[in-house]
Amino acid sequence: MGYAGNYEPNYIVPSVIANSTPAKAGQTPKDYIQDLDFYIGEEAAAKPAGYSYGYPIRHGIVDNWDNMEKYWQRCIYQYLCCDPEEHYMLLTEPPLNTPENREYTAEIMFETFNVPGLYIAVQAVLALCASLLTKGGSGAVTGTVIDSGDGVTHIIPVADGYVIGSCIKHIPLAGRDVTNFMLKTLRDRGEDMPAQEALNIARKIKESYCYICPDMVKEYLKYDKDPAKFRKHVFKSEKGSVHEIDVGYERFLGPEIFFSPEIFSSDFTTPLPEVVDQTIQACPIDCRRKLYKYVTLSGGSTMYKFFPKRLERDIKRLVAAREDFTQKKYPKLKINKLAVKVITHPFQRFAVWCGGSLLASQPEFLTSFHTRADYAEKGPSICRANPVFNQI
Numbered sequence: 001m002g003y004a005g006n007y008e009p010n011y012i013v014p015s016v017i018a019n020s021t022p023a024k025a026g027q028t029p030k031d032y033i034q035d036l037d038f039y040i041g042e043e044a045a046a047k048p049a050g051y052s053y054g055y056p057i058r059h060g061i062v063d064n065w066d067n068m069e070k071y072w073q074r075c076i077y078q079y080l081c082c083d084p085e086e087h088y089m090l091l092t093e094p095p096l097n098t099p100e101n102r103e104y105t106a107e108i109m110f111e112t113f114n115v116p117g118l119y120i121a122v123q124a125v126l127a128l129c130a131s132l133l134t135k136g137g138s139g140a141v142t143g144t145v146i147d148s149g150d151g152v153t154h155i156i157p158v159a160d161g162y163v164i165g166s167c168i169k170h171i172p173l174a175g176r177d178v179t180n181f182m183l184k185t186l187r188d189r190g191e192d193m194p195a196q197e198a199l200n201i202a203r204k205i206k207e208s209y210c211y212i213c214p215d216m217v218k219e220y221l222k223y224d225k226d227p228a229k230f231r232k233h234v235f236k237s238e239k240g241s242v243h244e245i246d247v248g249y250e251r252f253l254g255p256e257i258f259f260s261p262e263i264f265s266s267d268f269t270t271p272l273p274e275v276v277d278q279t280i281q282a283c284p285i286d287c288r289r290k291l292y293k294y295v296t297l298s299g300g301s302t303m304y305k306f307f308p309k310r311l312e313r314d315i316k317r318l319v320a321a322r323e324d325f326t327q328k329k330y331p332k333l334k335i336n337k338l339a340v341k342v343i344t345h346p347f348q349r350f351a352v353w354c355g356g357s358l359l360a361s362q363p364e365f366l367t368s369f370h371t372r373a374d375y376a377e378k379g380p381s382i383c384r385a386n387p388v389f390n391q392i
Helices: 041-045 065-081 099-112 125-136 176-187 196-208 218-224 272-279 285-293 307-329 351-360 363-368 372-377 380-384
Strands: 017-018 039-040 051-054 089-093 118-123 144-147 153-159 169-171 231-236 242-249 295-298
Touching: 017 041, 017 065, 017 176, 017 272, 017 380, 039 065, 041 242, 051 125, 065 099, 065 125, 089 099, 089 125, 089 351, 099 372, 099 380, 118 125, 118 351, 125 153, 144 285, 153 272, 169 272, 196 218, 196 231, 196 242, 218 351, 242 372, 272 285, 272 307, 295 307, 351 363, 372 380
Parallel strands: 089 118, 144 295
Antiparallel strands: 017 039, 017 051, 144 153, 153 169, 231 242
């Protein structure tokens, strides 16, 4: 959360809430504290007994509206320290969010917080806008967004600001799976790590050393020829203990699950470039060329070194193979080669935030917001469809 015009969020608060529960028989005042009705984020995780924990958002979808309202209340008044009646609100939603969820959101924002204006944007569209704006581009908001975070990876095609919902695909591989796979690899090699701190150590290795290799077999041979590549690295845990761990194959083997998912699980074996190609091929034929030409990345799990280069190379191979097959089948047919381009930008990690912040800071974009007067006249149904902007 934060204010429009900033390139990064002012606050990043985990979506967990701790509510006070009724005192049980035998509890002393020290065991049961009711100074505050609820806590959110890291404060919620540190609360003593007498509080029940919950996650108002699961997989990007609001799961508990009462807790969500409390969560927004604490975010606005305690963290942002602002009066919601004086500020327009821009909220984001995941792909394929239900219209009913938008209505509930509008009811809370207009009736509880009395905001003067509300806009609910699809995260993929904002990520695409961030990429276009930072590259100095203008024109129609068209491209393919690969959004990969901690829990899930989405491939979302956007044409002229509209999300092509029927063509959205997702793969059940993301940052959490990379961390778990690296943890398993380290344990199989016999690295000594305390059970309580193993996950954090694997996450630190992932964030500090991982990269994407062009060829996994050749990379294995490089490490086998030079054992010095397995160097001990020192990791300090949150409790202060120090651990020395060899970091070798894990550098390239962890993020390789995006391109060779069969090494991680037999449940899902389709590589990411193939899923991207299938997504674009499922879109209307008149917009495919533009979708191939502008593939942009969003989220922390797309930040690995050489990730864009490998993704672009693999998609180009799939496209070239299809074009060669068509040329052989129809020798007299003239084929215009498709251009494939994977775009990166400096604000890739917070692409959704950056896109929303840059757009909301432009005065002309404020005309797209639903106003309090519109809500009073037509009700929450106004948020079922948001105005779409064709030009930036």
